[in-house]
Amino acid sequence: MTTTHAAEAPPPDAPDGLQEHFDATIARDQRVEPRDWMPDGYRRTLVRQIAQHAHSEIIGMQPEGEWITRAPSLRRKAILFAKVQDEAGHGLYLYSAAETLGADREDLTRRLIEGRQKYSSIFNYPTLSFADVGVIGWFVDGAAICNQVPLCRSSYGPYARAMVRICKEESFHQRQGYELLMTMMRGTDAQREMVQDAVNRWWWPSLMMFGPPDDASPNSARSMAWKIKRHSNDELRRRFVDMTVPQAEKLGVTLPDPELRWNEESGHHDFGTPDWDELMRVIKGDGPCNDRRMERRRTAHEEGAWVREAATAHAAKQAARTEKGAAA
């Protein structure tokens, strides 16, 4: 048996020809679909990645969701409300994509609230002013787009298709965030200070969204061989910096990195090194808001239990009544 990817030996029990078929599908850049045979490791990696992504959408509703009731104009209130609603929708598509691999939404939610599965550590930072709403749109959605656009070509069909729709909406959110900041920068001195302060606080955590540097990213090589992931963390980070610098200039804010400068030779920006120890601390649970985010999600789930039980009980009663009606 031959294999095109080096990262994992073929499982000893792979039925005849199936591993070759899978490898050939990946090699030809075709999509793997839910009913196709796939190696267990591929399935597990995808479930973990998609669940983590879904959890991030759901937890990610919290930092901005805090501002819906306080948004300073009705237009901004509507925009923010719609954005946070989109994130719930993204969570739904992604949990559905995970379900095509045999996962179960209830089980994944439980893993999240028990701390057994992660979400993006960016959402463990607080939102301190309304400018944070704009900066999250600009940086965090911008970084998410850089990470996610290549996933539209991910080898797993349902994930790739969910990502197409999600990326379109994220791109819309990014523009809305930037447009809020443009408006604020044309406003009062206090508004401009709010924007710069939010930029200072969110820049480094946003760069960390691409994950640890390539030489410290244990699962990257295998995911790239399987074409679940298409670009390395460092490549995507550089792409984000290159994309954001001219936008910052146009906006009139300073990115808080003294080492940031254009490098003629490489055709990219040079930039400083994020504090990787901070990233590790936040991932391990020691960020400013980890406990609060988890507590909110857990409370919502637990307080909603009686509603879900009632819906299930009603459906069962209805089914029994229908059956009884049919039998009579």
Next chain:
Amino acid sequence: MSDDHVYLTLAEGHEDDTRWAYGTGFEDPLHGVDTTVPEGVDAEALAAECVALADDALVSAQRLAEWVTRAPELEEEVALANIGLDLLGQARLLYSRAGQADGTGRDEDAYAYFRDAEDFRNVRLAELPGGDFAFAVVRLLVLSSWRLAHFRRLEAHPDPVLAAVAAKGVKELTYHRQYAAEWCVRLGDGTDESHRRMRAALDEAAPYLGELHTAYDVRDEVAEDLRQVTEAAGLTLPVHRPLPGSGRAGEHTEHLAPLLTELQGVARAHPGATW
């Protein structure tokens, strides 16, 4: 799909940055509409009607926004936000119309952010604190049943702008009412606990029902509507003597002022700012 193409679109310069995001480029929700108040329409009464309906919608949307990240299931997260957004949209149109009709030319934000509790004309049911999901369902059922019946009458209003707002609203409210009715039946029929919570929620809402009826008497229609839904849910609508006072006259519960403090805080802290 080429991912490079998407990156390019994101990074390229935009001459007019307000056009980056759909729906953010306009300030005036009634832009392009003939806003003259027709002859024979009492402009002051029209403005008062628009403000009362807008206040109901805004205060309801604010309470629905409090459910964000707290809903019992993701589908409910999406649905409650959807309903909140519809109501917020109705409020924006109605405030704009009020500003034209009362001759002050005030915009939507002047009404939402720069009036105090005693100037609000929403019914008190809308401002009561969140409570549990059963109360959210009951409140939505009552308010959407009433608003739907009322908007159906308003479709024939002599003011074409209010009539158009009502026509658009009827479609939205039909869905809101349907959503609330389905949950009412599920919860009334579901488990002992959900049934108990629904009864408590109906008891809490009942004293505030009388306040809903204003210009058009839709009392019987709404009562019949609510009777049908509660009956299907195995519940009965309790009969309560109406509470004295009325939100329509600016007499509110103690819950409206804190709701407005939260809603208006940032806007009031930055006078002269544009958002």
